[in-house]
Amino acid sequence: MIRxxxxxxxxxxxxxxxxxxxxVARYPEFLPWCTAARMRQRLSDTVEIDExxxxxxxxxxxxVSRVVRNADDPSALRIDTTGTExxxxxxxxxWVFRAHxxxxxxxxxxxxxxxxxxxxxxxxxxxxxxxxxMVSAFEGRARQLRSEEHTSELQSPMYLVCRLLLxx
Numbered sequence: 001m002i003r004x005x006x007x008x009x010x011x012x013x014x015x016x017x018x019x020x021x022x023x024v025a026r027y028p029e030f031l032p033w034c035t036a037a038r039m040r041q042r043l044s045d046t047v048e049i050d051e052x053x054x055x056x057x058x059x060x061x062x063x064v065s066r067v068v069r070n071a072d073d074p075s076a077l078r079i080d081t082t083g084t085e086x087x088x089x090x091x092x093x094x095w096v097f098r099a100h101x102x103x104x105x106x107x108x109x110x111x112x113x114x115x116x117x118x119x120x121x122x123x124x125x126x127x128x129x130x131x132x133x134m135v136s137a138f139e140g141r142a143r144q145l146r147s148e149e150h151t152s153e154l155q156s157p158m159y160l161v162c163r164l165l166l167x168x
Contacts, residue, residue, distance in 0.1 A: 001113040014097040014104045018077040024050045030141040089113045
């Protein structure tokens with residue numbers, strides 16, 4: 001079984017990062033190797049079944065996970081996933097988002113084992129770099145969304161009125 005844990009401080013609010021990770025349908029827009037994503041079924045306000053398609057080189061796989069979002073604990077927002085279908089014998093991931101004086105401390109843990117020994121050995125070689133790129137992709141997406149929010153604020157009528165008043 002392959003296991004990876006990473007802890008990182010990012011300059012965004014915990015809720016921003018929680019919402020970004022919870023928005024599975026948008027993963028193909030920014031996540032390396034994610035070619036498709038959709039919510040297959042909503043079981044409750046906090047639990048859903050999601051399907052992802054991943055592709056790299058000659059390998060293309062789909063898998064399904066049960067995703068549980070917990071935003072009730074103000075000290076730490078959490079997202080836990082468990083693989084239910086696909087090429088994995090075992091798949092779990094855990095995201096924890098805690099307030100930090102510089103923004104958010106993210107704790108990410110991923111454990112998996114493929115059913116195919118060939119796929120397991122191939123991924124094992126590339127795994128550490130792949131996870132770093134994945135976590136960086138989430139951070140980059142947060143940066144992009146903040147930039148888009150800032151740009152839309154700069155184009156809002158209220159901003160333009162205030163700017164005109166200040167220039168006089």
